[in-house]
Amino acid sequence: MVAKVIDGKAVALKVRAELREQVTSLVERGLRPGLAVIIVGENPASRVYVANKVKACSEVGIASTVHAFPADTEDTIVEGRIRALNQDPSVHGILVQLPLPESFDVRRVLGAISSDKDVDGFHLYNVGGLVVGDTVFPPCTPFGVQKMLEHENIPIEGQNVVVVGASNIVGKPMALMLMQRDATVCICHAKTRDLAQFTILADILVVAAGKPNLILPQMVRTGAVVIDVGINRLPDGRLVGDVDFEGVRQKASYITPVPGGVGPMTVTMLVHNTVQSAARHLSARYH
Numbered sequence: 001m002v003a004k005v006i007d008g009k010a011v012a013l014k015v016r017a018e019l020r021e022q023v024t025s026l027v028e029r030g031l032r033p034g035l036a037v038i039i040v041g042e043n044p045a046s047r048v049y050v051a052n053k054v055k056a057c058s059e060v061g062i063a064s065t066v067h068a069f070p071a072d073t074e075d076t077i078v079e080g081r082i083r084a085l086n087q088d089p090s091v092h093g094i095l096v097q098l099p100l101p102e103s104f105d106v107r108r109v110l111g112a113i114s115s116d117k118d119v120d121g122f123h124l125y126n127v128g129g130l131v132v133g134d135t136v137f138p139p140c141t142p143f144g145v146q147k148m149l150e151h152e153n154i155p156i157e158g159q160n161v162v163v164v165g166a167s168n169i170v171g172k173p174m175a176l177m178l179m180q181r182d183a184t185v186c187i188c189h190a191k192t193r194d195l196a197q198f199t200i201l202a203d204i205l206v207v208a209a210g211k212p213n214l215i216l217p218q219m220v221r222t223g224a225v226v227i228d229v230g231i232n233r234l235p236d237g238r239l240v241g242d243v244d245f246e247g248v249r250q251k252a253s254y255i256t257p258v259p260g261g262v263g264p265m266t267v268t269m270l271v272h273n274t275v276q277s278a279a280r281h282l283s284a285r286y287h
C-alpha cells in the first residue's frame with residue numbers, strides 16, 4: 001500500500017476561497033473583520049509566522065495590525081495593549097505570538113485577551129469550552145487537522161486515535177476534539193514507555209512531538225492515517241516532520257507531508273476563527 005499524500009496547501013486554498021466569500025458578505029453588511037497580532041522580541045521563526053498570518057488575512061480581505069514590542073518590554077505594557085484591543089470595535093481577533101520572552105507570565109498575558117476575541121483558543125474559557133464540547137474558537141492547529149480529515153472523508157467515529165505529544169496547543173486539544181467526535185483516543189508523551197505499543201494500534205495517528213524520525217514504519221499499522229504536525233529544521237537546513245515520511249508512506253493509507261501539510265491549515269483556521277468572530281460580533285449588534 002502506498003499512501004495518498006494529503007495536500008494541505010490545496011485544502012487550505014479551498015477553505016480560504018470560502019472564507020473570502022464570507023468576508024465579502026460581511027463587508028457588504030458593513031463590517032470588515034479585523035485581527036490584531038502581538039509579537040514580543042526578535043525570534044526569527046515568530047516573525048516568519050506573523051508575516052504568514054498577515055498575508056493570509058490580507059488574501060481574504062481581513063484587516064490585520066501587528067503590535068511589535070522589544071524583548072525587554074514589561075508584560076504589564078503588553079497586557080495594557082491587549083486590554084485596549086479588547087475594547088476596539090474594529091478588532092475581532094487578538095493573538096499573541098508564542099513563545100513570549102521567559103520573563104513573561106504566559107498564562108496571565110493570554111488570560112488578558114477577551115474570550116470572545118481569543119481566535120487562537122488559548123484563553124481558559126475557550127479551553128473549558130473544548131473540554132465540554134462547546135468551544136467557540138477551537139485551537140488552530142488541531143482544528144486544521146480535523147478539517148483535513150473531514151475534507152478527505154476519513155471517518156473519525158469509533159476509530160482508534162493515538163496522539164503523540166501532549167502540549168496545550170496541539171496534543172491535548174487534538175485529543176479532546178477527536179474524542180468529541182466519538183473516537184477512542186490515547187495520548188502519548190515523552191515519558192510514555194514503549195511508544196510503538198500504542199502507535200501500532202492507531203487507525204489515525206497524529207504526531208506532534210517535535211522529534212525528527214520519531215515514527216518509523218514498524219510503529220504504524222498498515223492502512224493507518226498518519227498526520228504529521230511536527231516541524232523540525234535539520235542541520236543541513238531541510239524542514240522535516242516527526243514521521244519517517246518515505247518509509248511510513250509505503251504502509252499508511254493517508255499521510256501529510258512536511259512542509260505543505262498541517263502548516264498551511266493552521267494559518268487558515270486562524271483566518272476562519274477571525275471571520276467567525278466578526279460574524280458573531282455582527283449578529284450581537286442586532287440582538
Ligand code: NAP
Nearest residue numbers: 165166167170189190191208209210229230231262263266
Ligand atoms: P511542545 O510544547 O514541545 O510539546 C511536545 C510534546 O511532545 C510534549 O507533550 C512532549 O512530551 C512530547 N514528546 C517529546 N518527545 C517525545 C517522544 N520522544 N515521544 C513521545 N512524545 C514526545 O511542542 P508543540 O508546541 O506541541 O509542537 C510539537 C511539534 O509540532 C513541533 O515540531 C512544532 O514545531 C510543531 N507545530 C507545528 C504546527 C503547524 O502548524 N504545523 C503548529 C504548532 C506546532 P512531555 O509533555 O512529556 O514533555
